[in-house]
Amino acid sequence: MPKKRKKPGTRRLEKRLFIICEGMKDKSESAYFKSFIKSCKFKGDKVEVKVIDTNKNTGKELVKEAKNCKKEFPDDIAWVVYDKDGYTKHPETFDMARNNNIKIAFSSISFEYWILIHYEYTSRPFEKSENIISYLNSNKYISYTKASTDIYMKTKSLMNTALANAKNIKDYQAKGNSVGTPVYNFNPYTNIDELIEEIIELQNI
Numbered sequence: 001m002p003k004k005r006k007k008p009g010t011r012r013l014e015k016r017l018f019i020i021c022e023g024m025k026d027k028s029e030s031a032y033f034k035s036f037i038k039s040c041k042f043k044g045d046k047v048e049v050k051v052i053d054t055n056k057n058t059g060k061e062l063v064k065e066a067k068n069c070k071k072e073f074p075d076d077i078a079w080v081v082y083d084k085d086g087y088t089k090h091p092e093t094f095d096m097a098r099n100n101n102i103k104i105a106f107s108s109i110s111f112e113y114w115i116l117i118h119y120e121y122t123s124r125p126f127e128k129s130e131n132i133i134s135y136l137n138s139n140k141y142i143s144y145t146k147a148s149t150d151i152y153m154k155t156k157s158l159m160n161t162a163l164a165n166a167k168n169i170k171d172y173q174a175k176g177n178s179v180g181t182p183v184y185n186f187n188p189y190t191n192i193d194e195l196i197e198e199i200i201e202l203q204n205i
Contacts, residue, residue: 014046014205017077017198018069022057028148029081029111035152036196040203047202058082059093059104066102077103079195084108085129090184106183107190112136114192115144115151117165118158123172125187159196166193 021029030051037049054065059082066078080102084090097104107113110129116122119141126132129146136144142154155162173186183189 012045013048015077015202016047016073017049017079017202018066019049019051019079019081019195020054020056020062020065020069021051021081022059022062022083028144028146028151031149032111032152033081035150036156037199039152039156040199042203043205046205049199049202058089059087060089060096063093063096063100063102063104066097067100070100070102074101077198079103079105079198081105081111081192081195082107083110083129084184084187085110090182094182094184103195105190105192105195107192108184108187111192112144113188114162114166114190115142115155117169117190118155118162121165121168123169123188163193163196166190 019033021027021033030053033051037051040049042049052065052069054062056062056065059080062080062082066080069078070076080097082093082104084107094104096102109126110132112129112132113126116132116136119136119139126135133144133146136142142151144151169188170191173181173183173189177186183191
């Protein structure tokens with residue numbers, strides 16, 4: 001007897017989460033999240049968490065990629081990971097994401113700030129990503145380049161420190177700025193902790 005085909009637009013998954021990072025798959029952000037996802041223990045086949053490789057590298061382009069990921073199943077969760085570093089169209093990017101139920105894991109000045117707060121808490125602003133990379137290397141916290149593929153493995157034991165420090169910098173910026181100030185006006189800032197914690201929570205499904 002032939003097997004029944006699944007109806008189009010149906011699946012067994014209870015949750016699906018996409019992560020869309022700027023740059024190609026050989027960049028540290030993509031490698032970091034892939035390694036983190038690999039370390040998670042999702043139960044059965046109820047959950048899928050996937051990094052989408054793309055050559056797009058602006059916030060708006062990444063949000064459009066996220067929209068495409070959600071086309072078949074609008075209830076899927078999509079996160080765009082991008083930086084303030086060298087980009088200016090933040091209002092349009094955040095509005096587009098909000099209007100399409102897409103979440104943004106935003107770092108200022110760059111993703112490297114998330115790596116730095118594994119090692120120390122600082123509210124010091126940085127002008128560009130290269131300044132944080134230089135700071136990380138000169139303090140001998142970690143040997144880091146934008147093409148590093150082993151960053152998660154090197155920092156995973158300090159994850160709880162980074163999660164706490166991310167919350168602390170958000171509190172610091174909230175207290176020091178007017179209510180409603182957009183997060184892309186903050187430096188430093190990251191809410192990557194919120195993406196990490198959502199993935200961790202998916203292990204309980």
